[in-house]
Amino acid sequence: MAYLRSVPRVWREREIKYRLIGGACRSCGRRFYPYRQTCPACGSEEVERVKLPETGTVEVFTVVRSPPSEFAEQAPYVVALVRLDDGTLVPAQITDVDPGEVYEGMRVEAALRRYRTQGERGIIEYGIKFRPLIQ
């Protein structure tokens, strides 16, 4: 049987992954994604949960052509660092694009998509990716 990720872990992280919930550090002011209790910049535990803005800009990106087996059906796919409109940097997949269509500075918006399925019998994991902004 295929390796199954922890179902409780997916459940615990659902709000963060469905709604783009990040952390805002009260000590150093840094905002980051995903939310965690300790600030990755200064180590403070004074971190607040914040709903991050759903639009941003592709800062840098790469194309994954040799994916882990769970992502094979989506390859080749684009992974980018997206600079959200509040300045937070989010690592995320860019979807609804061919690798050749992505460029630095591309305007994107968050959308709920399938991350992976846990084999034929397991759960389907969903979360936020980014796609070109539809205006």
Next chain:
Amino acid sequence: MKPLASIIGYGAYIPRYRIEAKEISRVHTGGAERAPVRQKSVPGPDEDSLTIAYEAARYALRRAGIDPSLVEALYIGSESPPYAVKPSATVIAEALGFSRKLYGIDMEFACKAGTTAIISVAALVSSGVIRYGMAIGTDTAQGRPGDELEYTAAAGAAAFLIGPSSPEAVATIDHVYSYVTDTPDFWRREGEKYPMHTFRFTGEPAYFHHIISAARGLMEEAGLKPEDFDHVVFHQPNVKFPQRAGELLGFKPEQMKYGLLSGEIGNTYAAASLIGLANVLDNAKPGERVLVVSFGSGAGSDAISLTVGEGVEKVRDKAPTVAKLVARSKLVDYALYLRYRGMILR
């Protein structure tokens, strides 16, 4: 019937990819088959009926402009849910931040489930059980490779945020009428991947009988005639059926101008008549009257009569229009289509 409730926000979503009917015909018949649509929408490899429903729901919420935590019902109509058992409504409600005091359910009645979701949520609002609720029709329909259905089975979603009846809303649901008989024109058994259908039997005794009975039933109860409506939308498994239904009922082609999209996006099943309604709302003027008649195999039709409200012009531009979503398209060939639909695996 007193007005049931009002639509305060609406949103549609169509995946980006399209396959042309002539490309499907090239593979299976050497190009000989005359296709019932020009092209159909195809979901991307990370899309399913849940994710496209989320996109439509988010646009509906954006147009309604209300706090999502006030939404206390989510009814989703679909025949292609990602799970056999485990509702999509819970995921979408959680992702959009709806109230956790929530009447949430996934419904199935082939292509009719979306309009039935609207009627059900409108009834919850009308009875005072809730103030705001959302109804969605969504499908990523599957046709067996080579089957007639493969030319049209498409993907799309439409969502409607429903609240108390008000002339300032986007549109008010004035009257509803539903007509159902046991007619086995199309079905999919438990565990089967693709549906079966009874070819020509899907026409007269199924589609036309139910559409016409529901439309006439509504007009008779409400005391309305075809000419009282500015816009009419029928379920659209192809282009010809809804045109013929309109003709048989006495509607003119200009009344169907905005409600017929199947030629460009295919049959989006539970979303088909509702994306048509969304396109009407993108174009209609306040005071205009709209008739929507769905059809679901098995079989039944819901007829819904609406009056467009003052609010439509204020919310229209807050989310992408149907025309924009139809225009956002990228053609794929049959091989990529098979891959995106998970029919060939890497």
